[in-house]
Amino acid sequence: MSMRVTRGVPLAGETTLAIGGPAAVFVELQDLADFGEFVALAEALPGAPTVLGAGSNVLVSDAGCSSPVLRMHTEGVRFSGEAADGRVLVEVQAGHSLHDLVDTVVGHGLAGMEMLVGIPGTVGATPVQNVGAYGQEISDTLIEVTAWDWALGRRVTLDAAACGLGHRTSVFKGSGRWTLLTLVFALRKDELSAPLTYRQVAERLDVPVGSRVPPAEAARAVLDVRRGKGMVLGCSAADRRTVGSVFFSPELTPAQARWLHGEGAPVNHFPDGSARVSASWLTRRAGFVLGGRLAEGVRVSYLHHTLVADEGASAAGFTEAVDVVVRRVLECTGIRLAPEIDFVGDWPQRLRPAS
Structure with missing residues (x-):
């Protein structure tokens, strides 16, 4: 069957953080031709359906999810x-x-x-x-x-x-x-990539920033940089339970951008006209150290200033760690971080992270 329906599936096993309670109804869809069958099922159940892709940008509540959860396996x-x-x-x-x-x-x-x-x-x-x-x-x-x-x-x-x-x-x-x-x-x-606008990627290829190289070379360089930061799933056994970027790169005022540029921060400018700084740089500036424990089962990665989970981690603990980082970065820099991850499932209001 191209659509499989099961009940009480632990969602921890469906996410890269390996955290979260069960889904009341869990649906796996292999063929888009059967999506109508899922619609009929979802409309007969309470709550709006939640869609999971690879589960790499979500934190599922310890209580799980009472609304139907759809895992998309459609490929092509x-x-x-x-x-x-x-x-x-x-x-x-x-x-x-x-x-x-x-x-x-x-x-x-x-x-x-x-x-x-x-x-x-x-x-x-x-x-x-x-x-x-x-x-x-x-x-x-x-x-x-x-x-x-x-x-x-x-x-x-x-x-x-x-x-x-x-x-x-x-x-x-x-x-x-x-x-x-x-x-x-x-x-x-095209035989050439987009311009290499990030210094780390250009340095990996030993070319000036702004250079264009064959797309395959650019991709290999980016992958090397990401692996060095532990930002590729499976590249680090110790940091395997991760969502990559936990926080958005915050938008800066002109004054903040000037100050951070003077401090050597990686301030980047985006097509929408905003100037933003790396959340990981702010986390390091606020005094967090690689491998530092933040809550039960939650710490800073050994490779990069982002959060990862270990044995004993829970959704409640992860949100506690998020709040710790948000508060200290705000105290140290005056800049407020906002979580990039999606919070899925049935969350008590008191456990909602600060934003």
Whole structure:
């Protein structure tokens, strides 16, 4: 069967943090042709459905999730033609691995996604917070998405403008209205990557910042940098229970940007006009040390200033650790961090992290 329904499944095993209670109803979908069957099931159950891709950006409540949870296993990449500007159109199933998609398009000589290599998760999750890294974002290449609109009770197609893509946000972020089904990207046939705007990536290739190299070389360099920070799943046995970036890179005022630039912080400028600084740099500046314990079963990674889970970790403990970091960074720098991860399930209000 291409749709499997089980009850009481522990969601800890479905997330990269390995934290969380059970799902009252857990559905695994292999074939998009059976999505209508899931709709019929969900409409007969209480609560809006929650969709999990690879579970790499979520923290599930210790109490679990009383509403139905859908795990998308739908996979497939189809080169579907050419856009008006000559770019190649690529249609992708929502459950497809983003890392695999980047490998596929780079292997076909297409540029536009090479800097997104190594980011965990599924393609369907990428527009939700306009996933980006090392100078590229999903908004650079996304053309349209097909989604199920739970408010209208039908399938809809939204172009990129209707998705409201901003810096790590979209109309989908924090909304249960849509379930993304397929996505279409437009990539260019090019022997050279986008300009290397991040110093660490350029240094890895021993070229000046702003250089363009073959997309495969750019992807390998990005992957090396990410591995060095423990930001590739499975690259570190000690830090394997991770969500990667726990906090958004905060937007800075002009005064804050000038001060941090003078302090040697990695202040980056984005297409929306904002200046932002790495949350990991702020965490280090606030005095947190690699490997430092923050709560029961939760500590700073040994490789990078982000949070990871160990034996004994719980959702309550992880939110405690998040709050500790938020408070101390605010005290030390005057800058407030906001969690990037999604909080899934039935959360008591008192355990909601500060934002």
